[in-house]
Amino acid sequence: MAEISESPAGEKGAFEAKDAQSVSGLTKRVVKVESASPSPSEGLERSSSEQPSEDVVYVNGHPVIRNGDDVSNFLISPRDDGDPSLTFRSIFLGSVFTALSSVITMLYIFKPFQIQVSAVFIQLLVFIFGEAWYLLTPSPDRFKWKWVKAILRFLNFGQKFGIKEHVVAALIASSGNNGLSGVEIYAVERLFYNKAVAASTAVLATFSIGLCGFVLAGILRPLIVYPAEMVYWSTLPQVVLYQNLHFDTRQNRDRLIKFAWAVGIAAVWEFFPAYIMPWLGGISLFCLASMNAPSNTRTIMSKIFGGASSNEGLGLLNFSLDWQYIQSVYLSLPFKQQVNTWIGYGIYYVAVLALYFGNAFNAKNFPFMSSSLFQSNGTRFMTTSIMTPAGTIDNNKLAATGLPHITAASVWGYFTQNLAIGGLISHVLIFYRKDMIKAWKQARTRTQPDIHYQGMLKYKEVPMWWYYALFALAFFAGLIVNIKGDTTLPVWGYIVALLLGSFIAPFSCILYGLYGSGIGTNQISKMVAGAVHPGRPLANLYFASWSHQCILLAVNLANWLKIGQYTKVPHRVMFATQVYATLLGAGLNYAVMTTIVTNQRDILLDPLGNSIWSGSFIQSLNAQAITWALAKDMYSRDGPYLIVPLGIVIGLLLPVMHWAAIKVFPRLEKWPLNTALIAQYAGYVVFGTTSWIWSSIAVGVFSQFWLRRRVPRIYNKYNYLIGAALDGGAQIVIFILSFAVYGASGTAHPFPTWWGNPDGNPDHCK
Template structure:
């Protein structure tokens, strides 16, 4: 059958503007029959005729192309739930959850790279198969059975690999609940009792799973729900197991990248901290007056927490840069870059325009302040139950926020409003069609059809889990010291259930989402005025419903691509989530106890920072005073109005697209622009320009000019760099940074200054 195709001999044009997701990949047409390659399907010749080829390789533009050309439909029927997969998953859950919890107390929050976990699991899984004796060498039947159960001498299959890696990655699903306990310890001098810790963690960790189960036809089954940020991992899973002859070269490159990052990370993190922020402007201002240096630090400084905007400040510290911008599609990064431009203008304009008396407070900080600029202690306005005491409040006054915090809150609300209208207008019709197809089992995606032979998870499993989580939450709210009534707990779950579908759809289509925690805090403040602790718990439960729905849907999609049975995915995700939450809790208590003073400091330092937890607490306090701070007569009334304002931007965008169809070629997404424009209102910022440089190199140059190298090594090298830097930070945190209680700073010198910021701004 003849086909008409577009053939491009040179670099491919960036075609991501035409669809909801952007990936340009090579897929050798001549090698279609090689192991692991999806079989060519001619069932949709109309789509085939639209395919663009680069040197004989199809360009991946959307979810249908991903299913057809990029991801293999191959299913070898190998076992998924084994002793080896559970053991490896458990071991690496410990690694990922501990490192991620440590980054909660760092100037910039990061998570362990999934590709790094994936490759570590693979190495250990292969070693397990290689060094253990084969059962066939033994004559005794019971010995053979035991060794087979232990997977000794058995090949390490793709499904085992997927299960172990996903268990490890799900270990951070309960992180938000543990962060609430950390805030209680730091700012309310309360140690969570055992009942609240156990039942609360169980309820918060799993409360969103049922929603992902109900919404599977909408957020998992359709081909367009690709979850682009995890697509590299799916490709790597299949390459490692379906194309084994190339593994030695891949793993060698990965090992060298990991070793290089591990050795290098010691320098910017410990010995030469100046490498964490290279700024020509900061160096040029060293001999200037204090006032000039202060301005330069505000604009160009960013190596320390809450120092400044980090404009043209480049970091060589990979622990903050990370490989995120090696994998996010061009369309996503394009909107991010626009958001940063808005962020620079807004932050500087508000501060130097003295909005809300901004100059009376630090340029960047997530703490609360008195009107004279001194830090306000949250306990100074609370009674013994953690409730706002009106008499104490009258003495200390209504808290003040920095202009950076106000902008951060406002932009988050803009993004939430834009999220709802954007999904309805730009994805509504497709989602309705997908629901109908799944209900009739006519979803055309070949991977969905291939999974029909496996037993689905009965809905009653999800409902039983929901009942258990709900009851545990009721016990916590009635018996625990949360100040949150049962009816408020129910409202929090309902709010999360309303927002979750929008977040799941946006994330599935674009590979990135929106932080919706702000709307949870707003509603909590409205229904529970004067109760900051109640606000924390309300927002946590509500946000966890959204977060876990997104996470589980993401992993269910990975399972669909790799043909892991539905019931195995369900059970192992629950196990990994609970195990990781327990480990998060242990690390949290250790760090909060040993680094309490620096975590309470509104500035922090280049190693430890309480900015993340301070931000949580500041929002809880301020939203518990919603009427006074954000009401019609409040100082920050613009913040809640952000949701309404943000809602109309996609509406305007949609009408402009209809009036001027050529605008559709521009990959604008106002939701992501708003997210980026206020996401960095505290913390370390020197890595931003480095991440932009990485993104331009990877997505604009390497992907288009050297697609073969991009497809083969882009994600692999990024994973090695992530892994090496994160392992070293894990070791340094306990060895020299004081996570275990004993700090051993490197001797001060010009490259690692003690009394000034690492980038030598004031």
Template sequence: MAGEIEEPLSREIIVDVESKDKNGTVTEKSIDSGDNTAESPVIAANDEGGFQGDDKEEYVKGHPVIRNGLDVSKFLISTRDDGDPSFTFRSIVLGTIFTALSSVITMLYVFKPVQVQVSATFLQLLVFVFGEAWAYLTPNPDRFKVNWVRKTLKFMNFGQSFGIKEHVVASLIASSGNNGLAGVEVYAIERLYYDRSIAASTAVLATFSISLCGFVLAGVLKSLIVYPAEMVYWSTLPQVVLFQNLHFDRKANKKRLEKFGYALGFAAVWELFPAYIVPWAGGLSIFCLASMGAPAKTRSVFGKVFGGASSNEGMGILNFSLDWQYIQSQYLSFPLKQQVNTWIGYVIWYPAMLGLYYSNIWKAKDFPFMSTSLFAANGSTFSTTSILNEHGIINETKLEEVGLPYLTSSTVWGYFTQNLALGALIAHVILFYAKDSIIAWKQARSQKLPDPHYQAMLKYKEVPMWWYIVSFILAFVAGIIVTAKGETTLPVWGYIISLLLGAFIAPFSCILYGLYGTGVSTEQISKMVAGAVHPGRPLAGLYFTTWSHQVILLAVNLANWLKVGQYTKVPHRVMFGTQVYASLLGAALNYVIMNVIVTNQREILLDPVGNAVWSGSTLQSTNSQAITWAIAKKMYSLNANYYIVPIGLVIGLFFPIIHWGLNRVFPRLKKLPINTAIIATYAGANYYGNTSWVWSSIAVGIFSQVYLRRRLPGVYNKYNYLIGAALDGGSQIVIFILSFAALGASGSSHPFPTWWGNPTGNADHCT
């Protein structure tokens, strides 16, 4: 875009660092931007050091140890900026095309036993392949003598090299399939559980409003949640490394892409087996196989403890999945400090789930071991519409006649841990990061942040604040129209409260995500507040949560991409325009795909258990929360069955306080990368759906972050992220094809014949 660059840029910036040879002699070494693997940096677990990191550099055998975000900026990510164009015709076209693919896959997984996202690195590599083809297979404009032809071909980027910045822009657009997802999920819930369809005008305005509110917040808070060096957004780091490797080291591309192609082909062929031909490969359990001839009661217990290949089957202890669609490459990229906390959470999760069920807490044995549905007192599925009037509001007379709904013990535990995690998140950020947050904010405002990537971006014009203000006004007015004229049952003042709640929580979520690459669920607090301010209105609660939760979700997602833009030197104003377009495009395509799936798979999505292919668990959970919080006084008050759930928020606040106090008394504990918010999250995150992947993810994490990263850093840096992206891509392409060709997403189902590896019951042969 014209006017983006205000001063000339050097073609290459090389970071020089000191290193010592085996004799202790200090020498100068370069980490060239073209190949970050030359020095084989070792990434070490970070402690609770906050945003600022440690200025003292550390080396092991001549290699810089990447301990924190400042080390990442200095040694792992190049500051090179070639000044190449970013917002091009080619980047927009490629991004738009691949958004369709990502939207379809994203929505497919909303209706599957485990909800996962499309691999961003896979989309990134697909865009690269097609971008390179665009450059090499199109004619050079200079060959044409006619001026208007030459200008047209140049505008269409014919014969021009595919640069890193337009690659980033196209990949950002392509990954927007997850934007606006919360709003589309509510539309699906209305169709499934309320027998009503939202008007087209309401859907358009609501989607526009929901998609932009979170975007505005991310832009306003970027000085805190993007610019500081410690805001690494670790789960996106593989993308940045891959962007630079692909564009700054062209000679190595052929060999890398060959390995990528082999891995993708292998994953595609293999995925046919666990997903279609041999579902048993999605849940290998010695205990399940050993129990096949046991009495029914024994098999039932084994299924709850060791089963996990089917939706809501069991906890999947020592059950290993070979189905990569559920494992995914995120466990190849999450830092070790994050994964250690998740493992601690699992240690809590197993005994808690079993203890609650077999102690018959909350009448647990009267209902399924795992399910997110609501149940009547007699154990049958609770009908949502049986207690609602024609406007979607609770009818107290009907409620008295039908009786209160019940939750499974696993669901109550899931809700409770969500509140624990949120309380812990708020307290943890305040206690451990408040001081550094204030320093980082002041440094960013004065343009004195020490991060070299931040300094390198100062040459580009910032996005004026009035751009964000205008965007917010448009989104806000659209939301006002929807709540005032639409069928949401959410009043305007409730809509305003939802935005304020989302704006309050979003900075905490962004900070945790930036530091650890993961976050905590925020839907529960939104449902709680919605129930308090709109009692008896579950639909209002759903829309309240959509705005507040989507503000948080998009703030995290877009802050994540702003960090990618900072690392790859995409101008601020280009990122603004691209993110607005991507957010609206992704939400619109999600809405179209949702309609297709809900129409064709309605019956199985309404089933409280589902099967190994389709499951309405995610939407059931969201709706169950909305219904129960709409009658919060009867469900969650001190005299009600589930009073422990809201108290979890208060209890969670004390975990970081205790942690902080112990660190003060025993300073050595600071070396342990403990984060109670993440522990609480994973102590209940898998309270529904498929669980056979959990132990496989642990194995993948140990292999990648403990063995490869520490023992074979050269292999880790060159191939860890690349092969992970290929495995994601191969599996997701096959799932996309199978879903519509054989698994019924298009309406026609063609299941594989039943045999031992594809049993009629649970795939792992438990129960």
């Protein structure tokens, strides 16, 4: 019979900050059982030399996953079979699926229906083809000639498809879009500025934009990869799926069968909300109840409760059953992260409604939610009306036309993004400073206690000079582009962009590693670019790309380095394949972009587009660049939106206030609050669909609040695996529907109109 006793919390590891504490006092309860360690058949192996910390929580003999140490010790196996990773098969499959993911991603930038190829979808495709390669090719041992055996072994014929090959191939395929930002700029130049970017400029700029961020991740990996607390929670479904597909498949047969069933059920179900009955994508009892109400009442109800259509409303208590919007991320993000998002959503509902109905920023002159620019009378603002042929702002035309305006919801979104950026910097410095220093010292002495880090010590590290050499090449490539190319971005502006990205990247990586989600930092890049390069929208695009890509790619590389640490892929293989994939994908993206823009130029410039092609995404990029090129007029002391840049200053103070409150009320230290995340989610969805918000909350409560704490056996065994299955099943069907009925192949075939697929908003709000 289990003995329940009170035990003091053990010493926290690096980065296990105060806000990582669990709720309800569970961190202090230890259930002592005769055999607390789960069996290897459940995929929860632990190193024999690694003892669980004193504050581990057990329920019926199964550990509750609460922090990075628990993930390392109980969820992710430290097993390393020493199988090869860099093989002909892994490179070939990775390259083929890089082409697939890159081409589809670029194709959908110019489509009215934009989708992203999910990492789990690519992971499953690579596994199917890797297993087929193993099962359908002859073994080299069947041949007597040595040269034939050597060739077939090189081609991996008849050889088992291992986990490391799988990771490398999926890594290559998923990293093919790292240079996408640069290619998008070239599309804007071709469409709106009639500039055909020279091939040399495109190659050098893409190389520079795509690889600068890698250097930051490499330098910072002792802080953002090695420690156990740097989990990168949103990728746990991938890691668990890798290990279940390759480790002890006989013992894991039960889980794999359930995985297959979940994929099938998710795929069949997705046809209904995505095509046959879109009402399932936004179920609102309030919208249904108001169907016969007066028009004015229905309009107000739609703004508050509607959310199934883009820019319809806030989606309060509107539930979606469409998994393509929910996704497994809410099954994997830690409870501490989701609590902060829920608080943020609560603020979001109050603030956006108050701004609109209070007519702040003349809100009622414009749509309730929209990302477009407007004139003061509410008509759409045409950016071409204030541009010179050279692509800069014509001040005379601007004076005649007037400044563009944005919706109150967009103002709130921009403001909260800046709040979050300021809060990100302060929160990391205040709450994680000591742990950062400790993690760095542990890395230098190779004493980081995480079992997965220790398991990687046998592999040669990437020398720092590799990263420095890569940065030098990327830096000089960008320097040449801005000196010789027609970017309108001066060299000093290019250097400022890199410095800004390099400053923000460490903070963003730390938060992402700890919480599984980061802070949107693209806006600060555009804001600074507008301040230092007024009237130059093209310079704004290039500045933001170099600056923000430093941050984004540092996070991406750190994320994959962590997957490599969990799956024991050698460091140098991870480095080389990331660089290879980025360059390969950028070349493919550029070729596809050039072809589409050249052949479909007229329709892409049309604000409406058609059912096959649309330039709305590229138009939006250009509109944002123009808006921030007017930063001194729109966001200065005399501008209408001064509150937006002030958000950074206010955001810097939020964690300080949080820290001061803890000093006054020590009990607050047990609450997993993060003011940067709260601010981020207080303005997270100020346009687009919102019906998924309450579904994500329900999934998070079920998974992280109830299942993880009350039934850890089921949580540890199935939570991440089934989440990956649901993602895969939904993504497969969305991919099929996109080409079969959504119009990606040329002709759309909409489902007939009926009550579950109405002409108007799917949730029956006005």
